[in-house]
Amino acid sequence: MSSTGRRRPPTIHDVAREAGVSRGTVSRVLNGGHNVSPASADAVNAAIRRTGYVVNRHARSLITGRSDSVAFLLTEPQERFFEDPNFNVLLRGCTQALAAHDIPLLLMIAGNEPERRRISRFITAGHVGGVLLVSSHSGNPMAERLVKAGIPVVACGKPLGQSRMLAYVAADDRDGAREMVGHLIRTGRRRIATVTGPPDTPGGVERLAGYRETLAEHGMPVDERLVVPGDYSRSSGEAAAAELMRRAPDTDAVFVASDLMALGVMTALEQAGRRVPEDVAVAGFDDSPAALDSRPALTTMRVQWDRMSSEMVRVLLARIAGEEPSAVILPTELVRRDSA
Amino acid sequence: MSSTGRRRPPTIHDVAREAGVSRGTVSRVLNGGHNVSPASADAVNAAIRRTGYVVNRHARSLITGRSDSVAFLLTEPQERFFEDPNFNVLLRGCTQALAAHDIPLLLMIAGNEPERRRISRFITAGHVGGVLLVSSHSGNPMAERLVKAGIPVVACGKPLGQSRMLAYVAADDRDGAREMVGHLIRTGRRRIATVTGPPDTPGGVERLAGYRETLAEHGMPVDERLVVPGDYSRSSGEAAAAELMRRAPDTDAVFVASDLMALGVMTALEQAGRRVPEDVAVAGFDDSPAALDSRPALTTMRVQWDRMSSEMVRVLLARIAGEEPSAVILPTELVRRDSA
DNA sequence: CTGAAAGCGCTTACAG
DNA sequence: CTGAAAGCGCTTACAG
Structure with missing residues (x-):
């Protein structure tokens, strides 16, 4: 030797x-x-x-002008994500899916404009081969910059208003909402309220749309007093349910656009003297770990977070290899527990 | 121009x-x-x-043989970390502290031996300037390899048995335990049990040591039946408390080595018909976000996770700059809520 | 204090 | 299909 x-x-x-x-x-x-x-x-x-x-990756990158590493990029006030249990699943899944290809993952947080500038510079300087963009709110300024700079980008969740320019992987929010609301109707609920996500997020828009459609199809008029906005936080769910009890005390079901908010809803209902599910059914969305810990255990729509990450990586690698942007929509699944 | x-x-x-x-x-x-x-x-x-x-970092790294990026390395079955709310705080804090120095963070998960090999190769190939090592269990095989290869490493938590060769940043576990047990004694508790962490973790060892010392100093003999092992998971806390109620039904306080386990302890006590804190005081450790959501709100020792990350980055950069390994011990703080 | 030069390890036209 | 050569953008002794 x-x-x-x-x-x-x-x-x-x-x-x-x-x-x-x-x-x-x-x-x-x-x-x-x-x-x-x-x-x-x-x-x-x-x-x-x-x-x-x-x-030697340095030598190679020096020549080619690009890197084989991939950025996992958060572009919002990070608190939201770091509180969200799904975020961990996504981050871990992406790290491991990339590791299988021997590709390092760079974690970047762009919470404000200076950060965004710094990170844009870094990425467009060729230090990253592609970007996994995690941001639920629309009008993301990073997305456009990166795409214009020719960086392959895959978004997590449908990028509202930018879905033509970006590849993305998303859960079928609308269909999931339809299935859940259908379930509530089938189990005899008649005054079905909803707590929505923010209107500039796909979950906020699509899950509400599914709610409306399903009620309409069943000949049940949508009572706008039963539509209460939330921001995905637990406390916003609590506030929404309290408001709901004031507006429409005869509510007998609440379709909540996220599990975390649903937990808040249950707390508030309990405080208002309502039993779940006897008096009011509560249904969440996401199937996050916390859904199991609640009492009663939360009925929810499962989002396949594990597949989400592997699909994001698959689509990104395809983009890097030259394929056109594509969208992947993953089906959701009704997980019936005790709350609805 | x-x-x-x-x-x-x-x-x-x-x-x-x-x-x-x-x-x-x-x-x-x-x-x-x-x-x-x-x-x-x-x-x-x-x-x-x-x-x-x-x-151009690639050109620079090609010459110098090293990179300015830093790895955030998990070396255990990742589930534990990804379930731990403190993990998020740490990861975010490190990312941001490094970003302030314009240093990218590479997230790496080495859950098994092949992964460890792959990552060791990557790191020792010079693709990383230093390593933030997150691993609570002792005998970590990565630590030694990296140190031997001359890679600057800073561990999170005292690396049992390796604390001489590694820089590390840790909470003052023993002192924190002493303070909490002292608090329980001062508030009139006399049959004080403890649920420990695993014996190969600093939190498992040091917090137990603080418990023993404090009882001894107060002339209270340690009853070994009151020492029950846990593994930091919520369910292990539940099991430990159930066991405790069998062994010593007259227990009037439990010092638990983590908040997550403490939540399990409270659940089990409730099921055993004990009121917290009237019948049994429960005290946790960490001050994780979940401590606030519990009912009653958990009394606990606050670990400064935010400072932990900034200190880890500071010490690592010092190591990279050539300084000798050093240890930083951060004080903990008693957070008195309702459970004790 | 400063410039000219060698060289880091690789990729990629170019000519054969 | 293959080799010789240029060059990617930088750092670092080496002379001065």
Whole structure:
């Protein structure tokens, strides 16, 4: 084997010597093996194995002007995400899906404009091969900049108003809402309220749309007093339910646009002396871990967060490889527990 | 200004021309400004501003053999961390503290041996300037490898058995335990039990030690039946409390080594017909967000997770700059709520 | 204090 | 299919 000291890692030059070919040929094997004879390829691969060679990414990036790493980019006040249990699942899933391709994940938080500028500069400087964009609110300024700079971007959730320019992976919010509201109707509920997400988020828009559609299809007029806005926080759910009890004490079901808000809704209902589900059914959305801990256990729509992350990575790698932007919509699933 | 098209970003060469100096001088300014006349330095800095130059990290890393990025490395079955609310605080804090220095954070999860190998290779290949090691269990195989490879490492929490070779930042577990147990004694409790963390974690060892010491100092013999092991999970707290009620129904206080376990303890006590805090006081450790949501609200020791992350980054940067490993112990603070 | 030059490890036309 | 060569943007002894 190698006669010299084991200090510095082998380079493409060592591999070339070991394989009896030129450095150019080694590089060609490394980059897809085009225009290389099978015999040369075999020799190179064997040499790579023998020497323990691994490509120097810095040298490669210096030439190509791009990096193989991927950014996981948060572009909102981070509190929201870091409170959200789904966020962890997503981050972990993306890290592992990328690791399977030996691609490092860079975590970046762009909560304000200076941060956004700094990060834009970093990304457009070629330090990142693509971006997993996690942001639920529309009108995201980062998205446009990155896309214009030619950076492959995949969004998590449908980017309202930008869905034409971005690849994205999202849950089927509207269909999920339809299924849940249908469930409430089938189980005999007649005064069905909803607590919505913010109107500039896909979950806020689509889940509400599904609610409206389903009521209409069942010939149940939508009473606007039963539509109360929330902001996905637990406390906003609590406030919404309190408001609801004032506006329409005869409410017998609440379709809530997120589990976290649903927990708040249950707390407020309890305080208002309502039993769940006997007096009021409560249904959430997301199937977050907390849904299991609540009492009664929360009936909810499951969003496949694990698949979400693997699909995001798959679509991003496809984009990086040159494919056109595409949208992936993942179905949701009714998880019936005790609250509805 | 520049006469050519704005396509490719300016290089050190552009700056040199603009400043009327050689590329070597520009590089010297970039790297600390040693051996550069004030006049040259000024000219270079002005040129940098004018051209909008930013260093190409790939080229720099290719030369120096190291990177300025930092890894945030998890080395255990990730579930534990991703369930832990403190983890989020830590991750976010580190990301932001590093961002302030314009240093990217790479998230890596090494849950099994193949992953550990892959990541070790990546890190020792110079793709990372240092490592923030997050792992509570002792005997971490990564730590030793990295240290031996000369990678600056800072651990979160005292690395049992490896504290000599690693820099680390930790909460003062023992002191915190002493304060809490003292509080329980001062408020009249006499049969004080404890639910511990795993014996191979600093929190498991130190918080138990503080418990024992404090009882002893107050002339209260430690009854080993009152020491029940847990694993930091909520359910282990539940099981521990149930066991405790069997072993010693006259227990009037439980010092629990984590908030999550404390929540489990409260659930089990409730099921056993005990009132908290009237019959049994319950005290946690960590001051995690969940401590606020419990009913009664949990009395606990606050760990300064936000400072933890900024200290970890500070110490790591110092290590990278050549300083010797150091330990930082952060004080904890008694947060008195309703449960004790 | 400063410039000219070598070189980091790789990729990619270019010529054969 | 293959090798020789140029070059990516930077740092760092080396002379002066």
